[in-house]
Amino acid sequence: MTKSKIQRLILLFVFFSVLVLPSFFLFAKENLEEICEKIEEAEKNLTEENYKLLLEKCEKYYEKEISNIEGDIKETSKEKKTLQNKIQGLKKKIKSLDKQISQNNIVIKDIGVQIKDTQSSIKDTSFEIEDSKAGLGNILREIYEEDQKGVIEILLVEEKLSDFFDNLAALEILNNEIKEEVKNIKDLKSYLEVQEGSLDKEKGDLENVVFAQTLQKKESQKTKEGKDWLLKKTKGEEALYQKHLKETQEKAKEIRQRIFKLAQIPETDAPSLEEAYELAVYIETITGIRPALLLGLLKQESAIGQNVGQCNCDSRSGCRHPKLTYKKVMRESQWGSFEKITKELGLDINTTPISCYINGGKVQWGGAMGPAQFMPNTWLGKGLSYGYKQKVEIITGEIPANPWRIKDAFLAMGLYLQDFGAGNKKLKTEIGAVTAYLCGSPCMTSRCKKAGGKGYRSKVMKNASKYQGYIDEGVFD
Numbered sequence: 001m002t003k004s005k006i007q008r009l010i011l012l013f014v015f016f017s018v019l020v021l022p023s024f025f026l027f028a029k030e031n032l033e034e035i036c037e038k039i040e041e042a043e044k045n046l047t048e049e050n051y052k053l054l055l056e057k058c059e060k061y062y063e064k065e066i067s068n069i070e071g072d073i074k075e076t077s078k079e080k081k082t083l084q085n086k087i088q089g090l091k092k093k094i095k096s097l098d099k100q101i102s103q104n105n106i107v108i109k110d111i112g113v114q115i116k117d118t119q120s121s122i123k124d125t126s127f128e129i130e131d132s133k134a135g136l137g138n139i140l141r142e143i144y145e146e147d148q149k150g151v152i153e154i155l156l157v158e159e160k161l162s163d164f165f166d167n168l169a170a171l172e173i174l175n176n177e178i179k180e181e182v183k184n185i186k187d188l189k190s191y192l193e194v195q196e197g198s199l200d201k202e203k204g205d206l207e208n209v210v211f212a213q214t215l216q217k218k219e220s221q222k223t224k225e226g227k228d229w230l231l232k233k234t235k236g237e238e239a240l241y242q243k244h245l246k247e248t249q250e251k252a253k254e255i256r257q258r259i260f261k262l263a264q265i266p267e268t269d270a271p272s273l274e275e276a277y278e279l280a281v282y283i284e285t286i287t288g289i290r291p292a293l294l295l296g297l298l299k300q301e302s303a304i305g306q307n308v309g310q311c312n313c314d315s316r317s318g319c320r321h322p323k324l325t326y327k328k329v330m331r332e333s334q335w336g337s338f339e340k341i342t343k344e345l346g347l348d349i350n351t352t353p354i355s356c357y358i359n360g361g362k363v364q365w366g367g368a369m370g371p372a373q374f375m376p377n378t379w380l381g382k383g384l385s386y387g388y389k390q391k392v393e394i395i396t397g398e399i400p401a402n403p404w405r406i407k408d409a410f411l412a413m414g415l416y417l418q419d420f421g422a423g424n425k426k427l428k429t430e431i432g433a434v435t436a437y438l439c440g441s442p443c444m445t446s447r448c449k450k451a452g453g454k455g456y457r458s459k460v461m462k463n464a465s466k467y468q469g470y471i472d473e474g475v476f477d
Contacts, residue, residue, distance in 0.1 A: 094220045
């Protein structure tokens with residue numbers, strides 16, 4: 001191969017890598033999104049095996065999308081919380097500035113009153129100084145006039161010469177006192193003028209502080225308005241994320257329903273252990289319940305669907321107590337729910353099998369339905385609370401749910417265990433959930449002990465341990 005041909009091949013490869021490959025991967029990504037959104041169209045064009053593989057891919061795709069959206073919501077919620085904290089801080093700051101401004105305005109008014117009082121005192125003191133000056137002038141004139149008198153005039157006016165000198169001395173003393181008073185009044189005026197200047201300065205300083213606080217308040221309000229806008233925008237983004245999350249969850253739910261419907265389990269016959277395990281593995285993805293625990297409980301309740309009841313089963317082969325009707329086996333409080341369930345499913349109420357326990361020819365208890373052995377009231381729910389029928393319908397999309405249908409029964413059992421926390425796979429919680437399955441409470445009460453609670457949960461957990469061993473050894477692989 002010539003050098004020029006090699007160069008052309010290299011250029012062609014580079015062109016393909018740069019232009020074609022990115023487009024291919026981009027198309028593949030977009031194509032998967034489009035196909036998953038129109039999954040019903042893909043079902044018509046694919047074999048069952050390829051359709052199931054596509055459903056699994058779509059399920060993983062939506063799980064990843066949901067995780068990403070939840071992450072975005074978490075970040076947006078965090079940002080919203082931060083903004084709310086900042087806005088709250090700004091509100092407190094504005095409130096504090098309002099109080100400081102109000103307080104300083106009161107002080108400014110008080111200083112203004114003090115300044116007016118001081119100015120009034122200065123004015124009064126000025127009048128006093130003028131009065132004192134006038135009095136001092138009169139005394140000085142009298143002293144001057146006394147000094148101008150001759151000896152003859154003094155002798156003629158005054159009876160004694162000493163009286164003249166006494167009068168002159170008194171005038172001198174009075175003159176000195178008035179001078180001292182004028183000095184004191186001037187000092188007081190100077191002091192008051194200093195005080196007035198000080199008060200003016202204090203008032204001016206406070207007015208500057210109020211001005212600065214007012215600017216701070218305006219700035220804080222402006223910042224708060226900006227944060228309010230951001231918070232509103234963030235809430236809008238969160239609402240969009242929530243809407244997108246809901247839509248994606250609905251699509252994921254539809255994919256799960258389609259996968260669930262593909263489970264090759266007979267409607268009425270008991271499944272094989274392999275079939276039951278395959279279904280239990282999928283139920284784990286919905287509820288978090290260990291497959292081994294689910295199988296262990298199903299083994300105890302109905303031998304994994306092989307024994308769904310030996311009473312109220314007239315005309316059925318292998319029925320041990322065909323003449324024990326539901327009214328003889330169930331409490332009267334369960335009759336209404338049982339009648340409603342069988343009517344909705346189109347079943348004969350007198351031949352639909354239910355559980356019963358016979359001891360010495362006497363009925364001890366009974367009335368549980370299907371492979372998971374749900375009591376009618378628990379299946380339908382009471383009052384406003386949802387029963388497991390509705391919970392199964394929400395997940396599978398098949399209405400009505402049927403407690404005798406293997407898939408519905410297994411899923412309902414998983415949901416019940418999940419409601420009592422067994423989805424965390426911790427041994428203590430699993431034991432509590434198993435106890436609740438028999439007694440309605442995770443606690444081993446005296447009533448539960450009488451019903452055989454200890455032996456029941458011990459058998460269930462031993463079954464679960466055995467199946468876990470099978471799973472660990474790869475028996476079902």
